[in-house]
Amino acid sequence: MNHLAHALLAGPDPDCRLGGMLGDFVRGAIDPALANGVGHGIALHRAIDTYTDTHAAIVDARALFEPPYRRYAGILIDIWFDHLLARDFDRWSAVPLQSFSDDLLALLDDRSPELPPALQRFSRYLHARDLPAAYAGREMIGEVLAGVGSRLTRSNPLAQGMVEISRLEAELAQVYAVFFPQLVGFAERWRTVHGIR
Template sequence: MNYLAHLFLSGDEEELLIGNFIADAVKGKQLEQYPEGIARGIRLHRLIDTYTDTHPVVHQTKLRLRPHFRKYAPVVADVFYDHFLATGFDQFATMPLASFVDRVYQIINQQYDQLPPRVQHFFPYMMRQNWLASYSEIEGIRQALAGMSRRTSFVSGMERAGDELQANYRHYAADFHNFFPELMLYVEQVKKEL
């Protein structure tokens, strides 16, 4: 899952949200350097990634994407899924997407000093360009994936992913809607055990 889904799945716990947000920049046992609430968020992020990476519906999405994006198919799938969460946010959340995004940016901004350097570097851009809300539009997905494509060391093709999303929109939407409720249930269970 990409940023929006990880943040949404954190629920109301602010430290859990911060940990879930920064987890990709925290390697191995570095999580021990963080307060327990943030460390729980890092562990939750890793569990979400493992569950997602091994889920059969997500596997189908990646198979559909692999001919176009090869090793970057999982990245494209994550961003597509964030798009469908953003467009149907009111089906899953008790507040509008815009309110949720504003709340998240405020929480992260208040904990800026806790963010790893890599996250401190990109977070101001994320907030200024409103990445999370932009995922609700195909043009926002195009921009996000084009930006990722520019940062890859190999030809990724991700700059064309918006076209793939448009061409097969209902297939990717169906994948997301089959998968995400199961992920939500899984997260509710594991949050109690963290």
């Protein structure tokens, strides 16, 4: 899943939500010096990624993509599912999307000294594009895909990814409708087991 989903699935605890955002920017063992909730958030992020990558519906969805997009199907699905989540955000959160997004950006600002340089740069990128709220717009998804593609070292088709997503839009919507409620349940159970509210 992508950034909006990770932030939402981390729950309301600010430390856990910060850890959810850190998950893509830290590697290896979780630093024991981190606040407990931040470490839990990183661990939850990793658990969500594993759950998603191995879920039968996602495995089947990746197979729908034609070459050369199939190699990048995980990225395309993650970002498109954040779009679907943003469009339907009030189903999953009592906090409106724009307020949730603003609060997340404020959290990253407030805790900026704790962030690795890559996440500090990414926070500026989020601010400049009103993300994650702007994930609700299709045109932003095309821009985000092009940005991701430009940061990869090998040549890739991500800048044209909306062409393939549009071809598969109905099938991906069906997968999302089945998968995302199950992912929400998984994250809630994980937080309960680890004592995170």
